Amino acid sequence: MPAINDFGTWEPLLRLLRAGNAKALAAPDGHIAGRIGRYGWSLPLPPRLPPPGRALQVEDMQEEFDAVGRVQSALADDEEISFVAEIGPTGRTVLYLLDPSPAVEAGIGPHPGALVLVDQAVPEPWRRLPDPVPGAAPAPSADPALLGRTLRERLPGATGATEAEIAAAEARLGVALPAELKALYRVMRGRWDDWGDDYEAAERAAEAVGCELFPLEEVYIADPPSRPCPWRFAAQEAVVTPPGAAVQGVVGSPGWIAFGDNGGGDRLAVDLTPGPAGRVGQIIMIGHEQSIGADLLADSLTDLVVNGRDEPRSDRRDDSPAVARINYRDLPSVHAAAHPELEVVSIGVWEGEPLSLAPLAGLPRLRTLTAYPGTLADPLEIAKLTGLEFLELGPDEWRVLLDAGAVPRSLSAAAIEVHGDRHPLPVVSLANELLALWDRPQITQTILEGHLTS
Incomplete structure (x- = not known):
């Protein structure tokens, strides 16, 4: 070899x-x-x-x-x-x-990805738990008995899970399965080998349930760790749940029990921690192309099976003041982005004069700043942003902070934004300087x- x-x-x-x-x-x-x-x-x-x-x-x-x-x-x-x-x-x-x-995530090409300065640190949205919703209740459509009868009529002869298998799944997950989910698995346990080589029977089963059902041993809790995302992308997300939302805008939840797939990589889950306008036990779809949030699919598992799958309903908002993107097409200034709820500022391609960060000083929730190389009037203004946990700058801006001893010590992760055919070795040296400030493992040559x- x-x-x-x-x-x-x-x-x-x-x-x-x-x-x-x-x-x-x-x-x-x-x-x-x-x-x-x-x-x-x-x-x-x-x-x-x-x-x-x-x-x-x-x-x-x-x-x-x-x-x-x-x-x-x-x-x-x-x-x-x-x-x-x-x-x-x-x-x-x-x-x-x-x-x-x-301590370094994979990057694009030869340049290093995000530098994880604090061991095992994750971005704030990945630390967020769903908010309690007092008074949330199941939908009137939830009916485990009707669900079981409907599936038995559609799938005569299907192999269901035993009570011991259901109990083993609950012990593994650490939660009791909802009554509707138990009713489903008592009719069909979801194992591929139960259908042998009968692909048509497997397709009929998926149509009967409304998804490709996971075997009980593959049912999982769709909590934040089950939905990993690189720091430089995850740090730019924000948890936003509008007052009329059916689904909370979290990354994941201990009350999201994933039990199936729509055939395209999107996961179906029972939601036991709904949003302010949601129902306990509603069915949500966790999209594989999104890193945060989920869409409402049905009011209950019974509704999904009996009435079929509707188009997913999204509560995502593009106008939240928590995330500001400043560039030649979106927000026109840093001042326009400043808001008490602001968490993430991303400064992209900018055709005007370099920008001052002064309007951001003192904002209580600001935790992420990314700035395209050459867009900052004075990188040392970053010292006034005392709550940053993630910072992404160009090599020259990082050089200013390092030489002034002004790299924010509040950071949990950092990234170096590189454009053009810049030689990777000086970028690696810069990354190692940042890693050394936190006594983190170096990139070796x-x-x-x-x-x-x-």
Whole structure:
């Protein structure tokens, strides 16, 4: 097996990258960089075009597949590695392997992702529990007996779960299953092998229930840890539950019991912690394309089975003062974003003069600031934002804070926003300076040298 620290492991790939990046390598500070994992890669290779008249074939990409596969075979399961290569005109090559730090999330390409400065820290929305809703009750449509009769009529001969299996699921989950969910599983336990190779029978079962039912042993609590999200995206979310919402805008809840899938990756769950206008036991859909919140699907499990699935109803709001996006298309100024409920400020592409952060000083809930490189008039104004837990800035702005000893100590995580073909090694050094302030594990480098002949 090839070794990851052997130059020969990388040589076929480096030859391909050299051939496809001659202009970039010849430029001042010329380099090539990328990332390779066991199940994917990001490399600066020009697209392969098939001969005129036919589609791209596997053999057209075989040289790349073979070169990348050689590196992948040297990686452990789920391991990723970033690299930077400097290749001179004679073929002399210096290859920098950037070993991942457990304190750094995966980034895009060779640059590091978010730096987790506090061990096991998660963004504020992932720490939020649902609010109590006094007086919330089941919908009138909830009827476990009717639910059971309907399913038995539709699925004669289906294999149901035993009481012992239901009790085992409750013990594993640490909660009692709602009566409707028990009634469902007493008729059909959801195991694929109960249908054998009869795919039509399995499809009929999904149609009868309104989803692809999980086996009891796969039912889970859809709490925040079950819905992981990288820091740089999760920190820009906010929990917002409008007064008339049926579903609370949380990431997850100890009262969301996921029991099925809609066939497209969205999870169905019984909701025992509804919003102000919701019902205990309502059925919600947890979308796989969203990181927070859920949509109302039915007032009860009985309603879902007996009457079928309606279009999901969303209570999400795009106009909440908790999140402000300042750029040339959205909010026109920092002053327009300032609000006592403001939690997240994201400054994007900006065509005007650099912005002052002064209007944000003293806001009680502000916890996240992201700023596109070059958009801040004075990065040192960040020192007045005393409640920040996440900060994303360009390398130059971070340099100002580091040199002034003004990096906010309230941070739990940070990120370096990089645009263009910036050399990764100075960015890695900057990341290591930030990690060192919290005594977190560094991104380490392994340097390999070799020669690529023509």
